[in-house]
Amino acid sequence: MNTFAHDFRNAVVVHFRSKPSKEVVRLRLITILVLMDIVSIQLVFIAVSLLFVGTPILHGLGFAGGAIIPIFLICAFMVRAYSGPEILKPSASIGGVLLALLISATVLGLVIFSLGVGPHVSRVGVALTFALSAVLMSIIHYFHAKYTNRALGGSLYSIIELHDGALLGADSDPAMDANFFFDPVCPSPASFDRLGHVIGRADRVIVHCATQRRAAWADVLQGMNVHAEFMAKEWSDIRPLGIGEHNGSRTVVVARGPLNLHDRIIKRGFDVAFSSVALVLLAPVLLVATIAIKLDTPGPVFFIQPRIGRQNQLFRLIKFRSMRQDCCDKAGAQSTSRQDQRVTRIGNFIRRTSIDELPQLINILKGDMSVVGPRPHAVSSTAEDRLFWDIDNRYWHRHACRPGLTGLAQIQGLRGATGCVKDLIDRVEADLQYLQSWSFWNDIRIVFQTFKVICHTNSF
Known part of the structure; x- marks a missing residue:
């Protein structure tokens, strides 16, 4: 040489x-996080056992404590709580571990029920340990994500x-x-x-x-x-x-569908199950809304409007009518504004509470829509007097999957009228992010987080 x-x-x-590779650092950090989660759960069970010694709260707690660790680890790895960017972002890391805990609690409940030991296990004790574990592990995941960011220089690879x-x-x-x-x-x-x-x-x-x-x-x-x-x-x-x-x-x-056949089957199965159950459970709400709209102003109960759906094909979206019949804008050229004079009294209420969107469960059952996905827009929707696709040519990319009743943009607060160009660009960015990182568990997370934004300041 x-x-x-x-x-x-x-x-x-x-x-x-001179320093270990990022792969080694990643593995060390993930291993440490897994061990801290295991220790956290055990510490909480021990603490509850010491604090409530001799009380009914401890009934069956030893059985639950022994079973929860393997169940939790399986669930955590299933929801990818220890992989990818989740370990870098505090919110994603906390969300992953809480989702794993929630699924673990459900599975543990099924195990207890199937073994017939339910009467011998304290529900209060198990619920208390899960709640305290959630708090402790959220704190650990928050600081671990902060440290991981510094250790990896803000990048996993x-x-x-x-x-x-x-x-x-x-x-x-x-x-x-x-x-x-x-x-x-x-x-x-x-x-x-x-x-x-x-x-x-x-x-x-x-x-x-x-x-x-x-x-x-x-x-x-x-x-x-x-x-x-x-x-x-x-x-x-x-x-x-x-x-x-x-x-x-x-x-x-240059292009491929965001979901393979296996993922499409899972997503469609969830859509059918969710919409069927929701239509049954919400039937009283749908009936009351139907009667109220009919009594409030003359005209049909439903407002049917062409929207852009999967593969940029048009479909007929169903909503409860919230405007006077003579003011309905089927092309969607004029966005609804605050104090919009076209909106009826009942329409104002059902829009603020998102009840007007519930008939879209029928669209989901038909296959026009999905529970989670980019929200469908009217063909003439504009921002600053410019059609959406004239503002951002990536707009058409968001239609690679079925449009959704809710979506990533909605839980991020990106809903309501598109008053300016930035409103549209932000929504397109969120929709494309959803398509690029799709997973079934992410859909479940979005569904749960939707309940927090059903009544939103931009709902009018």
């Missing part, structure tokens, strides 16, 4: 091996950019200039050794190189056990998703 190669190798070892014949940015690390230590066209064992020390600890490698050198780099990187990508600015306008193949030729994937 020549002097340059030897000096470079030593410099790289010092540069990249380490990214290395290699520049081969490409200009380095002003803030780039000179060690990333591949011209000095590796030639993919004529590699050698020594140069592979140097490359391995540079990218061996990376979660993601991005290569900047000329088009004609990509094949050589691809051949090299496929044997390096890393996730590698090419910087391809020529494709930036179409935002490709991957590489495919057709008749022996390569294709560029």
Whole structure:
């Protein structure tokens, strides 16, 4: 090995091996969090046992304490409470562990019922331990997420950019200039050794190189056990998703549905079950609203309006009529405003309480809508006198799945009239975020959080 190669190798070892990789740090932090959750649950059970010794509250608490740990861990890993960005964000970390606790409590209740030991287990004792565990674990997850952010520098993964014949940015690390230590066209064992020390600890490698050198780099990187990508600015306008193949030729994937068949079956099954049960339970509310609307002003009970649905196809959305019959705007060109004179007395109440949206449960049962998804808009909806799709061309992307009765935008407070361009852009951002990170448990979380915003200041 020549002097340059030897000096470079030593410099790289010092540069990249002076601290543990992010993968190691992530695993340590996740392990610590799992152990702290286990200890927290056990400490709460012990504390309750000591505080209420000799009382009926302790009946069956030992059985519950022994069963809850494995149940909780299974549920926590199912809802991904210890993976991805959840461990970086305090709110997401707390939400994940609380959801896992809620599911654990449900499963434990079913176990107690199925074993026939219900009369011997104190409901108050179990409920108290779960409540105290939720408080303690929320505090732990909050501070753990804060510490994790600092330990990982705000990012879960380490990214290395290699520049081969490409200009380095002003803030780039000179060690990333591949011209000095590796030639993919004529590699050698020594140069592979140097490359391995540079990218061996990376979660993601991005290569900047000329088009004609990509094949050589691809051949090299496929044997390096890393996730590698090419910087391809020529494709930036179409935002490709991957590489495919057709008749022996390569294709560029530019679009794919957000859900696979398995996920679509789960989501549709939940939609049918939820809407069926909700229609039965809410039948008295629907009946009272129907009578009140009919007695308040002349006209039909329901307002049916064309809305943009999945795959940008129109469907007929059903709502309770909240405006005078002669003022109904089926095109949706004029957004409802506060103190809108078109809204009836009953209409004002059902809009503020979101009762006017309940007939959309029928749309969900029919398959036009889903319980959770981007809210459907009228065809002539505008913000600052501009049609929605003229403001942001990503608007059409939000229709890759069925529109929802509620959604991520709604629980974030992004509802009501679109008075300005920013209102629309914020909603599109939230809708696209929902599509990119869909999971069944996220839908459940959104449904529960919707109850907090049913009566919202922007509901008018």
